[in-house]
Amino acid sequence: MKFKSQLTFIVFATIIGVLSISCQDNNRYRNQYFTEVYQPVQIAQTLNEPIPEEFNIQDVPWYCYQKNNCQAVSLQMIAEKFGINLPIDYFNFLVGNTFGAMYTKGAGNFMPNSDPEPGLIVAAQHLGLSRKYLYTDDSSVFLKTLRHYIAQELPVRIPWNAAPAMKYAIESGYFEAPANWKEPSKSSFIPHSIVFVGYDSSSFYYYETIATNEFAAHGEKGIRIPDQIVLEAINSLSSRYGLPWKYMLTVFNKDSSKTSLSPVWERNGKELIGNQFGPTYTGSLALFAFSSAIRKEGLKMNNPIKRNALLRITKTLSEERLKNANFLIHTFKTITEIQNAAQYLHASNQNYEKIIIVLENPELDEKSIDQISTLFKESGDYEKNAGDIFLTISKMNQDLIK
Numbered sequence: 001m002k003f004k005s006q007l008t009f010i011v012f013a014t015i016i017g018v019l020s021i022s023c024q025d026n027n028r029y030r031n032q033y034f035t036e037v038y039q040p041v042q043i044a045q046t047l048n049e050p051i052p053e054e055f056n057i058q059d060v061p062w063y064c065y066q067k068n069n070c071q072a073v074s075l076q077m078i079a080e081k082f083g084i085n086l087p088i089d090y091f092n093f094l095v096g097n098t099f100g101a102m103y104t105k106g107a108g109n110f111m112p113n114s115d116p117e118p119g120l121i122v123a124a125q126h127l128g129l130s131r132k133y134l135y136t137d138d139s140s141v142f143l144k145t146l147r148h149y150i151a152q153e154l155p156v157r158i159p160w161n162a163a164p165a166m167k168y169a170i171e172s173g174y175f176e177a178p179a180n181w182k183e184p185s186k187s188s189f190i191p192h193s194i195v196f197v198g199y200d201s202s203s204f205y206y207y208e209t210i211a212t213n214e215f216a217a218h219g220e221k222g223i224r225i226p227d228q229i230v231l232e233a234i235n236s237l238s239s240r241y242g243l244p245w246k247y248m249l250t251v252f253n254k255d256s257s258k259t260s261l262s263p264v265w266e267r268n269g270k271e272l273i274g275n276q277f278g279p280t281y282t283g284s285l286a287l288f289a290f291s292s293a294i295r296k297e298g299l300k301m302n303n304p305i306k307r308n309a310l311l312r313i314t315k316t317l318s319e320e321r322l323k324n325a326n327f328l329i330h331t332f333k334t335i336t337e338i339q340n341a342a343q344y345l346h347a348s349n350q351n352y353e354k355i356i357i358v359l360e361n362p363e364l365d366e367k368s369i370d371q372i373s374t375l376f377k378e379s380g381d382y383e384k385n386a387g388d389i390f391l392t393i394s395k396m397n398q399d400l401i402k
Contacts (some may be wrong), residue, residue, distance in 0.1 A: 047301035056198035071116035100271035103286035129256035135245035142247040161236035163188035269390030287380030318352035341400035
């Protein structure tokens, strides 16, 4: 089957990328973040159970979206394998990284999302799934473990650098090659999340999560990719982010326990309110710091590179806040507090739309720079207010908001 679609990647570096930049002289702090937040488990060195030479999981749906978060899409496909059928917007809400933002002073990095890994933990618990984040530095142990879980009919979520894998996706026949397509350079970096569903003696098969046109498919074997490229793509992401291990995979399984939405509301509220880690700010604090930086830059923001970057950031923030608000409005129609939070997020979306209009003018003057800075600060206030409401909701009677 060939899908009339092209690959596209709408991804941004997560907090782990920011930490690797802002804390490059403090490996201890960075490693502490990964080991405490990710809850990693080292892969055992021996797996003696015999497995088939080749295997494909038959009942995993393949979903591809144009503008969605690859982590949430990965979780959606895996959850449906276990009989959990929910729309993608619900998974975006559960993972929660679209409610976040971060900015690093000095490095000038603003990211309209946050680290999805903590959100995957909270999301899995709510769905009644267990989550294991497994790691190793041994390539042979990693490949054997990956095949072991697939042979157990457990689809495996893989975070990697998509650049080395794009050639195989294009050549798979599932996607049309973009016009004048060229294989990405060795230095290209596209952090991404996909799902592995099969293997043979020298390769794996996976489902892509992002493409130009959305599609849903069932019973497809997937994109074939050699062992060595799998290792290269995963280790590339690990190296770029400064992870204290080379290879990692995430496995979900059915669990008897299931939590309320309270931890989800709490996490998403904290994502919106934000925090400070040295020169790195998250949530509303990132918007406040970014607002000050724009005002300080002044007319330097007319630089085409800075201006285009700001336009891309603002468009992403606008899209995300509109999606966040609409999801809350339509999903929790009878909860006044949630409706109020949605209105704050919608007001933030409107601010970003105003910024986009200003940025589309031929030239920015001091008045327009001041307007952009003010609107970012106002959005920070709106998003903090929404976050405060989320924290209040997390303590409400869960029967009302489950």
